[in-house]
Amino acid sequence: MNAALVMFCFFVGITLVITWWASARTTTSKGFYAAHREIGGVQNGWAVAGDYMSAASFLGITGLIAFYGFDGFMYSVGFLVAYLTVLFLVAEPLRNVGKYTMADLISFRLHGKGVRAIAAISTLVVALFYMIAQMVGAGSLVDLLLPSASYTMAIVVVGALMIVYVMFGGMLATTWVQIIKAALLLAGAVAITLMVLAHYSFSLPQLFSAAANVAGPGGTTTNLLQSGLLYAGRHGALNLLSLGLALVLGTAGLPHILMRFYTVPTARAARTSVAWAMVLIGIFYLTTMFMGLGAATLVGKADIGTHVKDARAIAYISRQPAAMQPVLNAELKTKQYIVPAQNNNMAAPLLANYLGGAYFMAFIAAVAFATILAVVAGLTISASSAFAHDIWWNIVRKGKGDEREQLRVARATAAAVGIVAILLSIGLRTLNVAFLVGLAFAVAASANVPVIVLSLSWRRFNKVGAIAGMVTGLVSSLGIIAISPAIMGIDAPLSATHHFIQMAPLFPLDNPGLLSIPLGFIGAVLGTLFSRDPQAEADFDQLLVRANTGMGAEV
Numbered sequence: 001m002n003a004a005l006v007m008f009c010f011f012v013g014i015t016l017v018i019t020w021w022a023s024a025r026t027t028t029s030k031g032f033y034a035a036h037r038e039i040g041g042v043q044n045g046w047a048v049a050g051d052y053m054s055a056a057s058f059l060g061i062t063g064l065i066a067f068y069g070f071d072g073f074m075y076s077v078g079f080l081v082a083y084l085t086v087l088f089l090v091a092e093p094l095r096n097v098g099k100y101t102m103a104d105l106i107s108f109r110l111h112g113k114g115v116r117a118i119a120a121i122s123t124l125v126v127a128l129f130y131m132i133a134q135m136v137g138a139g140s141l142v143d144l145l146l147p148s149a150s151y152t153m154a155i156v157v158v159g160a161l162m163i164v165y166v167m168f169g170g171m172l173a174t175t176w177v178q179i180i181k182a183a184l185l186l187a188g189a190v191a192i193t194l195m196v197l198a199h200y201s202f203s204l205p206q207l208f209s210a211a212a213n214v215a216g217p218g219g220t221t222t223n224l225l226q227s228g229l230l231y232a233g234r235h236g237a238l239n240l241l242s243l244g245l246a247l248v249l250g251t252a253g254l255p256h257i258l259m260r261f262y263t264v265p266t267a268r269a270a271r272t273s274v275a276w277a278m279v280l281i282g283i284f285y286l287t288t289m290f291m292g293l294g295a296a297t298l299v300g301k302a303d304i305g306t307h308v309k310d311a312r313a314i315a316y317i318s319r320q321p322a323a324m325q326p327v328l329n330a331e332l333k334t335k336q337y338i339v340p341a342q343n344n345n346m347a348a349p350l351l352a353n354y355l356g357g358a359y360f361m362a363f364i365a366a367v368a369f370a371t372i373l374a375v376v377a378g379l380t381i382s383a384s385s386a387f388a389h390d391i392w393w394n395i396v397r398k399g400k401g402d403e404r405e406q407l408r409v410a411r412a413t414a415a416a417v418g419i420v421a422i423l424l425s426i427g428l429r430t431l432n433v434a435f436l437v438g439l440a441f442a443v444a445a446s447a448n449v450p451v452i453v454l455s456l457s458w459r460r461f462n463k464v465g466a467i468a469g470m471v472t473g474l475v476s477s478l479g480i481i482a483i484s485p486a487i488m489g490i491d492a493p494l495s496a497t498h499h500f501i502q503m504a505p506l507f508p509l510d511n512p513g514l515l516s517i518p519l520g521f522i523g524a525v526l527g528t529l530f531s532r533d534p535q536a537e538a539d540f541d542q543l544l545v546r547a548n549t550g551m552g553a554e555v
Contacts, residue, residue, distance in 0.1 A: 065292020
């Protein structure tokens with residue numbers, strides 16, 4: 001049996017045991033959404049790191065660095081720096097003011113069904129964007145390691161597992177899956193990094209010298225240490241700025257990250273969570289540089305990113321694990337085999353194969369698969385809580401109803417979200433996962449962050465401003481994505497290999513953040529200035545006391 005499949009099954013078995021254990025402790029909405037607020041600060045820090053270090057990081061960013069070097073590393077920098085905004089802006093106030101969801105914070109003094117409904121819709125949109133990126137990565141992994149299995153089957157299996165985790169285990173099972181996944185991912189990334197450095201005698205000058213002369217097609221060489229390989233041309237600097245804004249601000253608006261701060265018992269534990277998460281995430285994102293450069297210099301860009309046919313396909317197959325070769329050779333007889341391209345994000349597993357052989361590649365692939373399962377579970381529970389707690393419980397039922405009913409709705413929503421994510425992931429299989437997550441960050445930064453920041457800092461801010469800000473940010477970010485190179489025309493290297501609309505893009509940048517984030521703030525400010533809400537202003541002092549001291553916080 002394929003070694004990767006054995007390791008996949010082993011990890012899935014462990015997570016299903018955890019889910020069975022957690023299911024007996026998940027009998028109330030508080031247990032389902034927040035694990036009874038019994039997760040310690042250090043534990044939650046590991047879980048936050050596990051929730052944040054996604055397939056976009058391990059697979060997507062490694063591939064981007066392998067192809068674009070310095071420019072690809074800008075994704076890592078953006079993801080890491082982003083946690084400063086979480087630490088300074090939202091972690092402690094969110095824990096003190098909210099209950100289960102982002103909408104709880106916004107609705108503390110901005111009362112009304114409209115505010116909560118729009119916040120819930122924004123949560124669902126961001127969660128789906130992020131979820132699709134993870135599941136596309138899962139399909140790419142299976143395409144590489146289990147050629148006899150189909151991409152669609154991989155997506156369905158991942159979707160079914162995430163539904164099981166959330167429906168039965170709730171936040172408790174999700175937390176422990178994320179902790180285990182974070183430990184495995186860090187171990188795998190550090191191991192690959194040490195092996196790459198060992199290949200170059202632990203000499204950074206040797207590694208960087210090789211990265212400055214990476215062989216390309218036709219005898220050309222590429223210097224991965226120089227800027228401009230990805231963010232080049234007339235819009236290169238603007239593309240980088242737009243991406244940076246989305247990453248740095250977007251983390252503070254990601255619902256599945258924000259929801260983790262409701263699982264700790266105190267505000268101090270929330271701060272501890274962020275501190276631990278920053279250390280773990282910082283170590284991981286440093287390793288992406290070594291993994292990416294190692295993939296480019298050792299495996300070679302030709303093998304991780306070029307469509308290979310005919311004689312070159314035979315050469316490629318000969319370098320694969322012996323157990324895989326008969327299957328690949330049989331496939332070659334019926335069609336031209338294609339080596340995974342850059343949009344398939346397979347630089348890290350292929351580097352593991354080069355450094356440690358088939359079993360090490362199987363372990364790294366299983367870690368990547370674990371990464372995907374952990375993150376999609378967190379996303380599913382955030383989407384489920386947005387509908388069940390915000391829309392059903394607070395808007396439809398007006399806070400009145402049976403506890404078991406709310407739990408049933410949450411579990412049914414998890415199943416529905418999983419099915420939608422499966423269908424969308426099958427249709428968007430050509431996209432780079434890091435690119436897709438960049439779009440999710442842009443939507444979160446445009447729709448959620450302006451309202452969170454202004455709710456906590458501006459006395460005049462009111463529900464009209466909140467609704468205007470969220471709607472403007474959400475509609476503008478989605479609209480700009482629709483007219484950007486990601487969807488239309490001949491696009492930048494990160495986007496799809498085919499397009500849904502065959503015409504020139506109306507917006508030149510890959511990421512909408514540079515325009516949509518200011519529009520979100522402008523919408524929130526204008527909506528506030530054109531209306532008054534004396535009750536919201538009167539409740540501002542209560543919000544400040546609660547946010548900064550924790551007096552009266554949910555326990």
